[in-house]
Amino acid sequence: xxxxxxxxxxxxxxxxxxxxxxxxxxxxxxxxxxxxxxxxxxxxxxxxxxxxxxxxxxxxxxxxxxxxxxxxxxxxxxxxxxxxxxxxxxxxxxxxxxxxxxxxxxxxxxxxxxxxxxxxxxxxxxxxxxxxxxxxxxxxxxxxxxx
Amino acid sequence: xxxxxxxxxxxxxxxxxxxxxxxxxxxxxxxxxxxxxxxxxxxxxxxxxxxxxxxxxxxxxxxxxxxxxxxxxxxxxxxxxxxxxxxxxxxxxxxxxxxxxxxxxxxxxxxxxxxxxxxxxxxxxxxxxxxxxxxxxxxxxxxxxxxxxxxxxxxxxxxxxxxxxxxxxxxxxxxxxxxxxxxxxxxxxxxxxxxxxxxxxxxxxxxxxxxxxxxxxxxxxxxxxxxxxxxxxxxxxxxxxxxxxxxxxxxxxxxxxxxxxxxxxxxxxxxxxxxxxxxxxxxxxxxxxxxxxxxxxxxxxxxxxxxxxxxxxxxxxxxxxxxxxxxxxxxxxxxxxxxxxxxxxxxxxxxxxxxxxxxxxxxxxxxxxxxxxxxxxxxxxxxxxxxxxxxxxxxxxxxxxxxxxxxxxxxxxxxxxxxxxxxxxxxxxxxxxxxxxxxxxxxxxxxxxxxxxxxxxxxxxxxxxxxxxxxxxxxxxxxxxxxxxxxxxxx
Numbered sequence: 153x154x155x156x157x158x159x160x161x162x163x164x165x166x167x168x169x170x171x172x173x174x175x176x177x178x179x180x181x182x183x184x185x186x187x188x189x190x191x192x193x194x195x196x197x198x199x200x201x202x203x204x205x206x207x208x209x210x211x212x213x214x215x216x217x218x219x220x221x222x223x224x225x226x227x228x229x230x231x232x233x234x235x236x237x238x239x240x241x242x243x244x245x246x247x248x249x250x251x252x253x254x255x256x257x258x259x260x261x262x263x264x265x266x267x268x269x270x271x272x273x274x275x276x277x278x279x280x281x282x283x284x285x286x287x288x289x290x291x292x293x294x295x296x297x298x299x
Numbered sequence: 300x301x302x303x304x305x306x307x308x309x310x311x312x313x314x315x316x317x318x319x320x321x322x323x324x325x326x327x328x329x330x331x332x333x334x335x336x337x338x339x340x341x342x343x344x345x346x347x348x349x350x351x352x353x354x355x356x357x358x359x360x361x362x363x364x365x366x367x368x369x370x371x372x373x374x375x376x377x378x379x380x381x382x383x384x385x386x387x388x389x390x391x392x393x394x395x396x397x398x399x400x401x402x403x404x405x406x407x408x409x410x411x412x413x414x415x416x417x418x419x420x421x422x423x424x425x426x427x428x429x430x431x432x433x434x435x436x437x438x439x440x441x442x443x444x445x446x447x448x449x450x451x452x453x454x455x456x457x458x459x460x461x462x463x464x465x466x467x468x469x470x471x472x473x474x475x476x477x478x479x480x481x482x483x484x485x486x487x488x489x490x491x492x493x494x495x496x497x498x499x500x501x502x503x504x505x506x507x508x509x510x511x512x513x514x515x516x517x518x519x520x521x522x523x524x525x526x527x528x529x530x531x532x533x534x535x536x537x538x539x540x541x542x543x544x545x546x547x548x549x550x551x552x553x554x555x556x557x558x559x560x561x562x563x564x565x566x567x568x569x570x571x572x573x574x575x576x577x578x579x580x581x582x583x584x585x586x587x588x589x590x591x592x593x594x595x596x597x598x599x600x601x602x603x604x605x606x607x608x609x610x611x612x613x614x615x616x617x618x619x620x621x622x623x624x625x626x627x628x629x630x631x632x633x634x635x636x637x638x639x640x641x642x643x644x645x646x647x648x649x650x651x652x653x654x655x656x657x658x659x660x661x662x663x664x665x666x667x668x669x670x671x672x673x674x675x676x677x678x679x680x681x682x683x684x685x686x687x688x689x690x691x692x693x694x695x696x697x698x699x700x701x702x703x704x705x706x707x708x709x710x711x712x713x714x715x716x717x718x719x720x721x722x723x724x725x726x727x728x729x730x731x732x733x734x735x736x737x738x739x740x741x742x743x744x745x746x747x748x749x750x751x752x753x754x755x756x757x758x759x760x761x762x763x764x765x766x767x768x769x770x771x772x773x774x775x776x777x778x779x780x781x782x783x784x785x786x787x788x789x790x
Contacts, residue, residue, distance in 0.1 A: 155728075159728060163471055166475075170478060173493065177490075177492065178490065180488055180490060183488060185487075185488065186758060187758070188750075188753040188754070188758040189487060189750055189753065189754055191485045191487070191488060191490040191492055192492070193749075193750070194481055194745070194746040194749060194750070195478060195481045195492060195493070198474055198477050198478040198481065199478065201474045202471065202474050202475065202478065205467060205470055205471045205474065206471070208467060208784075209467055209468075209471070212467070225524040225525070228523050228524055229520060229523070229524050229723075232519070232520055232523045232524075232691070233520070233720075235692075236516065236519075236695050236716075237716065239695070239696075239699070240695075240699050240712050240713075240715075240716055241712075241713070241716070244699055244703070244709070244712065245709050249700075253696050256692060256695075256696065257692045257693065257696065260688070260691070260692035260695075261688055261689060261692065264523075264688035265686075265688055271686075271688075278689055278693075282692070282693050282696060286693075286696055286697070286700060290351075290700055290704070294351050294352070294353070294354055294355075294704075295354040296350075296351075296353060296354060296700070296704040297703075297704065297707050298700060298703070299699075299700070299703045299709060299712070
């Protein structure tokens with residue numbers, strides 16, 4: 153399958169959706185707005201440009217060799233996504249920051265260092281150190297509120 | 300001339316205290332370390348440091364950011380020379396001759412040349428920053444809404460054209476960035492666009508969390524996907540630069556510094572293009588063409604001078620036109636706005652001292668990289684040995700806290716995550732990030748200028764094409780697009 157054609161089609165859809173949303177957007181004529189000052193004008197024009205570029209991409213002929221690298225590395229990507237999203241969405245703001253950070257860093261290192269025993273043992277040390285340093289650094293030195 | 304020197308002297312005196320010097324040296328070190336680690340870029344470093352410096356006085360915060368920026372661009376040469384992996388994209392050209400020299404047992408000498416080139420490049424860029432900013436600032440006073448509209452469009456088009464290897468994808472990324480900037484309340488009627496009833500989205504997408512996501516989280520995902528094996532390094536010889544190299548290659552240094560600076564001024568193009576262009580120009584002019592790619596000192600010097608000269612160059616349009624010359628400069632510009640500094644055409648009238656403050660910050664950064672270039676070889680070699688499994692979660696914690704710190708709301712953390720995932724997907728599909736970032740930064744300028752221009756002309760489009768600067772910028776955009784679409788590219 154031609155990857156450019158698929159991506160081009162996706163951009164055509166994105167552009168068309170933006171144009172449709174901009175076209176149906178309130179033009180605020182009741183507030184005295186003219187067509188050239190309507191809120192949907194600029195996003196609509198940008199949607200049009202994206203749609204035209206999508207058409208150009210879909211119609212061109214080009215080698216797809218660069219996309220072959222897409223096939224590898226999905227296991228580690230999925231693991232990183234789960235760990236990072238679990239920390240940022242699931243833990244931050246719900247658990248105390250120091251605990252969330254300790255758990256995240258420890259779990260991350262443990263998952264990716266498994267089964268190296270010595271490095272696994274070091275994971276909670278890195279977790280604790282990161283948790284303490286980041287908490288102290290942000291709250292005391294940079295005077296930033298933590299989540 | 301003398302007024303400029305007096306202002307520069309005043310800026311230097313202002314920073315000449317223990318605390319700013321300590322911040323400058325610390326930030327340069329952070330920059331060098333971030334730059335040296337393959338996968339972590341200058342943009343990511345500046346974005347992360349922006350979130351860390353929110354509560355600092357503006358002059359110190361910007362000093363930290365400028366030093367991080369310069370340090371990161373320099374730091375990239377370490378891994379380019381020692382591992383044949385560019386620490387940042389800006390150092391890709393340095394791999395060719397830097398690594399070849401290292402394989403000949405001259406890794407220390409190569410690092411000394413990289414230090415010399417980087418220092419000379421930054422100094423040349425500093426000269427142009429001090430000299431050319433007032434000139435461009437005066438020219439920018441002629442710019443109105445029509446010109447700024449085309450300038451924003453030109454920035455996205457040229458950035459899409461020159462970053463990455465596929466202009467069409469670059470343009471798509473750039474216009475996507477411009478569109479994302481329109482999310483939230485618009486400036487004239489405060490009408491909410493594409494917010495889907497979300498109160499958080501009504502304020503628009505915060506720039507810094509978006510940049511931290513696109514350059515921080517996305518880069519971490521790429522780094523962990525590639526998972527490079529542990530580094531093995533050979534012993535390093537002396538890293539003390541030989542002053543005779545400066546005399547021997549002074550033409551190359553001046554040429555590369557000038558090329559690097561002026562490529563920096565072009566909106567959104569950046570350091571990697573500056574390095575490659577300087578390298579190509581040095582090769583064309585060299586008497587030792589055959590040595591290029593096989594361990595040419597001149598080639599390494601040209602690449603390193605070019606990319607570091609680009610840093611001050613990229614800041615020139617930030618200060619005068621509010622248009623960033625590179626992706627890290629875009630983050631720096633966002634940081635300036637957060638800290639209440641208003642760059643733009645009026646800067647030489649309202650706050651000329653600030654321009655020379657930035658020049659002084661560059662000087663401190665240069666001193667920083669010179670010190671670290673001479674003293675920290677062993678330390679940086681150790682840094683390169685640190686495993687990514689340990690670095691990545693720590694940096695992700697900083698990305699999360701930094702995004703939250705901007706406005707103390709979790710929504711910004713989600714923005715960071717969203718941009719990280721989208722940025723990762725776009726990178727895998729070979730869409731460059733620099734035009735996307737430039738689009739995000741320039742979106743506001745483009746929209747305001749277009750609508751203001753249309754209101755001024757009562758909907759008449761003619762002034763967009765008939766005013767001299769507007770017509771020139773429009774012509775350039777058409778020329779770039781047509782040249783890419785219809786002129787067959789040669790290898």
